[in-house]
Amino acid sequence: MKNRPTAVSGMSRRAFSGLVAGAAVLGVPSLRAQSGNRIVLGQSAAFTGAAAQLGIQFHAGAKLFFDQLNGQGGVNQQRVEILQLDDGYEPDRCVDNTNKLISADVFALFGYIGTPTSVAALPLAFKADVPFFAPFTGAMGLRQPFNRLAFHLRASYNDETELIVRQLTNLGLKKIAVFHQNDAYGKAGLDGTVLALKSRNLEPVATATVERNSVEVAKAVETINAAKPDAVVQISAYKSCAAYIRAAKAAGYGGTFYNVSFVGTQALADELGKDGAGVVVSQVMPTPYAASKPISREFQEAIAKGGNKVQANFSSMEGFLAAKLFAEGLRRAGSRITRDGLISGLESIGTTSFGGYSVSLSPTNHVASRYAELSMLTGDGRVRT
Template sequence: MTKTLPLPVGLSRREFARCAAGVAALAVPALHAQSSNRIVLGQSAAFTGAAAQLGIQFHAGAKLFFDQYNAQGGSGRQRVEIAQMDDGYEPDRCAENTRKLLADDVFALFGYIGTPTSVAALPLATKAEVPFIAPFTGAMSLRQPFNRMAFHLRASYNDETELIVRNLHNLGLNRVAVFHQNDAYGKAGLDGMTLALSSRNLKPVATATVERNSVDVAAAVATINAANPQAVVQISAYKSCAAYIRAARKAGYGGSFYNVSFVGTQALADELGKDGAGVVVSQVVPNPYAGSKPISREFRDAIAEGGNKVQPNFSSMEGYLAAKLVAEGLRRAGSRVTRESLISGLESLGEQSLGGYSVSLSGRDHVASSFVELSMLTGDGKIRT
């Protein structure tokens, strides 16, 4: 028997206390224009390269939801499908993919992974008047100024860095350095850190960069270690952050490490193994491993029903929630779904709870959530919040 997924029906913001895999089959899709029985969402994301697990896991969570949604009849007997294309987390490839997806008349763009790639894609979606839904990024540049085509599920990097700095400040850790990717994502995170620190009359004691899709961190380690920070906040992807942590510790650094959610928490834990103990990561979706919220239990039940083919982690949970948000927008779009009616459907959401994960959308606000909490790697591949 197919289990009925509950319709979206509040959540508490928990602050962190003291102390601070899967493989996807990836052929380039054979794309087709919209038809009477299919709604195709186009996704350009990293499915190979140094950020691959982010794309793989997000896509797996979204597909898990849509597979079960389609088994229940989809949207007015229309199946919802994702046409995925690999951009390797490179903006030029993402822009090329996006042009191909738009030329093929995908219904909407969905689940793009990263700031530099989304920055390349959003203007193309806007010009084509195609909705751009749930990008895996918290950059303010994609949220301001307001863009009617863009809908964001997750909290911003400003929300994440504010919580990180608040936690550090409460612990008396005020000498903070920032290790960041040398691109739009890294700048967005650095801007958030600078804003949060300046509100407490502080500034980074040092900053250093790493190139996107690189693990060449030696110069960054030397620069930051020389400043003797109490904590290093990392704004990069899991491979470079793991390389930095190992290199910094080998060079004698004994302080704390904090990361924003884009790092890919489970991927970072897998990269670091026992070296991950004590590393902190901010999260923008509920804990997928604990049963404290109905959405977490629903997610794990869906994985079990789907044959346990999806790894439960924060990235796949975000994909699942993003798909759930799209489905709610389609439900509200009426019997004859168009791009315009999907936009109106999402804007009519108001304040809702997706199983304890609060979201709110309107005609003036397309950022669904500001939920952030902190988590910690335990060193045995697990994460606790």
């Protein structure tokens, strides 16, 4: 790995503006990072389209933390900023964005949203020796094999689907179907569900797919309803999952729906309204709503201090915690911040608690948490944990 000094860990205002302008016209920016008092992170995520709320909310939570950190002098007198580019949750666009960000010499890639986009970007990060930090995905294919450049905040989809299947089978519900996105994300969730079922000598009674960024679910509803499952595990984004739930109910399905965290819990609740009552979502972040943990209170206080411009939800909480973990790695990197120093700093964290949310990182473990719990939507658009 290249040991890059502070001189290239920041981006000058001119270069920063040049990249934004270049991205706006879909041109490759000609200006590269120069010396300065800032650490610029690059984020390619969905800020438009069917998964937009995931990128919008994660970015808002991360920016909230970094803005307040910068207001206190940053880290070693360096500000931390995020340059965001919209990929619409499409891998090809994410590849273009990632190449632009790497060409601009951002310090690290941060908070990518989704499995198919992250799978496309990860090899580019590895080839360029750029850290890839806290992608919003639990896919095992991004965690194995181990790579020193990749760090994950959240638990895996295997952790989430194991929790879901355990809950269902403990309730005596064994006829389980899977509705999943037809891409790397959907396959990761399907694989986790199948693994959890297999350990109990079970298998899905039916599976059906939906295309990414689509709400064409009629065929999936027909296939799965015909199997009369007790429950449907959903591995997709909020718009398609909401469309599926409404269509399945309209077609006479009376069972339960379980989602993994990537669905975007508040976005799903907003989409479904009263139709969301009883829908279950697994979570990998502490609740952003109640003040049951110190980290939840810290998050709520940060929102209030920032003028209540950020919505408190699980996606924004994940962005906030990702920024907090990244900043802790920077603090431990020493006065001369380099990419190698960041990695060593993160690996030195060991096991600690961020206000009741336990994280653990080491030179052999770059997955900070395996925390998972279940939540339920109510009919008034709220989330009960």
